[in-house]
Amino acid sequence: MGPAARPVTARITHIGGPTTLIEIGGVRLLTDPTFDAPGRRYSFGLGTSSVKTAGPAVPYESLGRIDAVLLTHDHHGDNLDIAGRALLPSVPLVLTTVSGARRLGGTVPGVRGLAPWQEAGVADLTVIATPARHGPPLSRPIVGEAIGFAVRPAGRPEVLWISGDTVLFDGVRQVASRFTVDTVILHLGKVQFGLTGPIRYTMTGRDAAGLIESIRPRRVVPVHYEGWSHFREGRTEVEAAFPAGALTWLTPGVPTTV
Template sequence: MGAATRPMSDLTITHIGGPTTLISIGGVRLLTDPTFDAPGRRYSFGLGTSSVKTAGPALPVAELGRIDAVLLSHDHHSDNLDDAGRALLPSAPVVLTTVSGAGRLGGNARGLAPWASATVGDVEITATPARHGPRLSRPLVGDAIGFTLRPPGASSVVWITGDTVVFGGVREVARRFTVDTVVLHLGEVKFGLTGPVKYTMNGRDAAGLIAAVRPRVVVPVHYEGWSHFHEGRAGAEAAFPPGTLTWLTPGVPQAV
């Protein structure tokens, strides 16, 4: 599809549900945005907004196996870190998240500002900018980040966008990195209280971004399982040329 045409070696992704994935790369096992609560509960998102979790995880915590790090795009929304996900954080060697989130979580949490890096095993992890809402919304919605993953010897990266809309910060990723695989947070998050305002990308938004990034593989996540997601698989898929998106079967590891 893009500039990175050779498959990245030793890359397996398991979509567990919502934004939660288990990524194996370069011998390192990384868990993203852990959400493992059972469905049915309503969660507050602040300022009078809320959402119901409508689907549970495809894998329970007990079946995850070894976790070398948790990559947490942000800690303050339950569709990215619910109670069961929060309970597993202390069992990970390190939790990489926003600087403000690390301050709230304490313990093994390490904050990364955008473009700062850390190493887990031999995998270089760089935080990328994310904006979880419209311009000037950060004081209300809080900080979020994405992540790139570069295994040893690789000239390209895996990019986890995190919860974000399209803005200059995510476009900068395309200029700084050759991206092999994108784990793309979608869903067109909206709340009745805030009307048409979007807090994550829909398919149309993402299609323009992906055209600029030109990755080999695009794996959608964060499009199902919560009532505040307003665009699911069908809507997202319709926005892209046929065959662009790689849909994973939840709970099944897939080499990509």
């Protein structure tokens, strides 16, 4: 962050996996709702699958009012599970990918699709979709669309950025040139499946450390590195890739002001 940048004060509750409750200036945003109990195996297509190993730290019924859901993609159970899908029709606004909005449109009245760099308003916040690629080059027709989100308070240049499930590529690097990023919520975990060998579907800790060096945010909050059997890097590996003290680890279920 530059010397004139001001912090974007947010209260973040890590619920589990990619699911967070973000509160900025009274506006309450829920990311990638996953509220199923652990133990179920979910199909991810092409013969791949994963088991959910940890449940939500907070039940959805305890969250209170949700002003909008920021859904990075709708077609994988670790980002939108059965319970998460069931709650979407009750939320006034659901922002997701263009293709995801088409799939959800018949059952979710408040859904709206955004292409990368398109904007939507949520109360006095501006939400901008950012590029994500959930796999290697040319993989989108197979793995599907995903996006991230930059959240900007009114009258401010600074944003809180949610990376979404993505590998490191030019699209996420553009975030550094387009935004002054105050806080990053980073999806990590080095997702791999035995069936597809060494192919990675999300960032490693080393990938993320290089990206963060160019973005230079005030806070880096890792999420989506635990709770599922398809992750290959957990907290230990992620922490080892960053300088000491560079990461803000949240205790699941505990609201934390960053």
